[in-house]
Structure formats: C-alpha cells, structure tokens
Amino acid sequence: MSVRVRFAPSPTGYLHVGGLRTALYNYLFAKHHGGKCVLRIEDTDRTRFVENAQENLISSLRWAGIEFDESPEVGGDYGPYIQSERFDLYKKYGKELVENGSAYYAFDTSEELDAMRERQQKAGIPPKYDRTVMRNEFTLGKEETERLIAEGVDYVVRLKVPTTEDIRFSDLIRGEVVVNGKDVDDQILLKSDGFPTYHLANVVDDHLMAISHVIRGEEWLPSTPKHVLLYKAFGWECPTFAHLPLLLNKDKTKLSKRQGSVAVEDFREQGYFKEAFVNFVALLGWNPTADREIFDMQELIDNFNLEKVNKSGAVFDVQKLEWMNAQYVKTLPLDYMTDMLMPEMAKYDFNNVSKEYLAKVIDLFKERITFLKQIPVFANYMFEKPTEYEEEYLQKHWKENTKEIMLPLVEKFKAIDDWTHDATYGATKEYVEANNMKLKDVIHPIRLMVTGKSVGAGMFETMEILGKKESIERLEFFLNSQK
C-alpha cells in the first residue's frame, strides 16, 4: 500500500510550532517512503473563520521548506481539499450512518444539554450524553422523529456508541490502546447548521483521500476511539495511527501563546534560519542517533522513522534553538546569508554597502554572533565611522603616553602598500618588539580608535576589510582629537 499522509490544520490565524512539527513529521514520513503528503484545510467551524489564515499557514509551511503534493493550491485527484467545499459529502455520509443504525437524530437545545451536564455534575457522575432520557430518536420514537424533521426543527446527528464494548486500536507510537464504550460520549457528527464536526469530516476525508497513516498530535488520542467506531460503522479500514508527543512550555504544559512565541512567523521574524528552526523542531521528540545534532532537510528525510519517535512530551527550549542558529551562522553559504542580510541594511541607514563588502563582514563576524541580523548592530563600525567611544574602554587603555606610542605606529601603517592582515600585523609586531612592549599594549588603543568599542573581531582582519584609507583616517582623526 502506498503511503499517503495529510496535515489537516484548521485556519485559525497562524501556524503553531506544534503544528509545524506535525506537518514536518508527516512530510518527512511521506518523503522517506516515496509517498504523498496532502494539505487539507479543516474549516468546518464557521464561527472561527479568520481572514487570510490559510494563506498565512501555507506561507509559513513554505518558509520551512514543506511543500505538499496535493493541497487547495496545487490541487490533486482527491479534491477539493477544503472541507467547507465538501459540505454535501458529510451530510450524505451522516445520513448513511443513521440509516444503518450507527447514528441517530437528537433534538436537544444547548440549554437542555447544559442542564443535563449540571445534573450529572451534581450527582458526581462524568458528563456524558444520556440517550435514554434526552430528546432523541430513542425516547421520541420513529414517528415523532420524522415529524419533527419534516417540520424543520433543528436537529443534530449523534454517534451511537456501544455501551459496554471495548474499543481498541493500535498506535505506531503508543502501542495498543483500549477504551470502553461506556467512557465514550455519543459525539455529535452533524451540527444543527448542517456542518459536520471534526470527527465525522476527518474520518470521511481520510478515507476518501486514501490516507494510509494519520500522524497527528497527542491531544487527539482521547477522541480516536470515536474515529475507530466511525470507520467500523462505515465498513472502512482504519488508517494506521501515530500520535505525536506534545510540545511543552517550561512548566510542562502544552506549548501555548501565554508563555512566549508559538507562531512560526514570530521565530522567522526574530531572525532564526529556517534550516536551524526545522532542524531543531525535528529533533524535539525524535532522534535518529543521538551522536549528532545538525541535519539538513534531506538528511532528516533519509533518517526519519516513526518508530523512533518518543512517547513523552518535549519542552521547547529556546536556549538550544539559539545555539543551533549560531551553528548555522557559522556554516551556511556566505552568498545565501549575504542575500538575506542585504535588504536589512537599509533599515539601519547603511545604504551604500556592496554585496562583496557585506559578505566579507559576515565572514569576519559569523563566529561571534547568533543571528545574522546582529551584524549591523554588533559590527556597526564596519559601515560607519565610530560615532562614540566606549568610556570605560577609553579610560582603561588610553593613558597619557598612549598618543606618543601610537603616533610612530600609525606612520608605519601609512607606509604599507599592500594593506593586509599580515602586513599590519607584521608592522605592529615589529614595532612593539623594537620598543619592548607587548602586542596587547597597542592593540587595545588601535581597537578603540578604529571601532570605538571594546569588543569585536580580530583587529588586523578588521582593518584589512575596512581598508587602508578608512583605517588611517580613523586613527588620525582620533589622534588629532587628543591633546
């Protein structure tokens, strides 16, 4: 049987990190097995419609490098891929279940249901639809039911859950799961507005779309028995289930907005590389070897298998994400990073920076930053003359005789034709040795004069990239400003 998996988000605004991981695992699984990965939009809740949510979702997924073989955008043989466009289907299948006795009509108002739950709560029994006392096909009788429907009274269709039977299914990650029918609620399948609930729609669609593996978050585990019952009621074969462990906050609760960023777009904005982000998220709950941390998308695909997915939830640790991003800054192609950073430079009013120059600066600083966008801030002096000089640094390294010491060195610099790291370094070394000083005695003053800051990249590399003219100008400007 060929592998067909789906990612089925509801368009509620943005792509959640947990959603990205679910999508990613589906994608990796499909690609690993040469199967198909389908995107299906689950928008059966009309009250939760959000403008542009679908576009947003797709753009975040695309950013991460996840493309679908079938989706609302690219189409496919099993469309439409938006549930609200499959409306008639669900109604038809819902009716089929009523006819074969697996489901039934019910007429209770939400007030009546609330009252029922309240009674149950008071009695200390778990809230669950009681089909023996509520207003439905069983209590009202067939004739009355037909009359009410003909009259146009609002009704819902509920799943008739067997009251004592064990419902069992096997999960690729959890193993065998058994739940007794007495603990499963008579789930509403078709709402009074005629729309299906998630449970009906997802089963009908997964079957019709020939989905082989349902890979989704663990929060769906408790409702899976209902889905199993539905497959049975239709006489369909169940797909293979795989319930992924949850992504957690620091306090181990389900990863939520309240405790930091959860939208993929936020991380993108914060400056994380998609390569680092995908790498990091992939390793949350799954690990192929444990002796290695860095994987690109193809390597993830090659190594992925569901059997190695963990059972327990994983805390989303930003600290490690940052480390991973720093790893990528060091190794991603210079061209790629330069193209990425180029458009950002204008935001800092660095307008006349050439691509070649920026590439050199990135190369010089990539060992000491976590985010690419730190460059214009951390290395601002590579793009403008120092606007100020760190007071503390100045106090520490500019003594009354420093000017005298620096003057001849600057003259030596001026005589250099081939302005390279080696040349300036050699000249400096020669000078300090001749004068019985240490390299650090002059490097700090040079750093101060050229950059204005106490921290930065190697001093001679910095000057090489700055160029002779610029470096000398800065040195002389500073010397002239000192008495």
Place this chain on the structure above:
RNA sequence: GGUCCUAUAGACUAACGGUUAGGUCACCAGCCUUUCACGCUGGCAGUAGGGGUUCAAAUCCCCUUAGGAUCACCA
C-alpha cells in the same frame, strides 16, 4: 473528578535484558588569545518510589507517586 497518555541530569535525548548509563544545550573550571566570541580539554548532574519476573532490569509486569492530554453543536 472520569478516561487516556507519559516518566533517563535544569532542557533535548542514546540504550530496543548484560555499557564504568553515552551525546547535545545550559552551567562551572582550564587551555587558546588581541577584546568578545568560536574552538579545545575537563567537570557538575540522571534511570521518580516500591514490589515482582530473571543468572542479569533504565529496559518486561504490577502498584504508588508525579506530570500531561482530554471530557463542546472547537479543531
């Protein structure tokens, strides 16, 4: 509360009955050094508890404890 799921250091994880319980982040120390980093070396720190099964248990079973998910005409 009912049901279900889970349990290796602060965090992510390796081990698929036999290892001095391994790796990564973070943290600490040292080295490197031209500041800050990177890098390198070392260190701190773990099988939740209790019973079984077995020659042998982190690993299999049971109980306890703890955490989580879920209990809507939301997905």
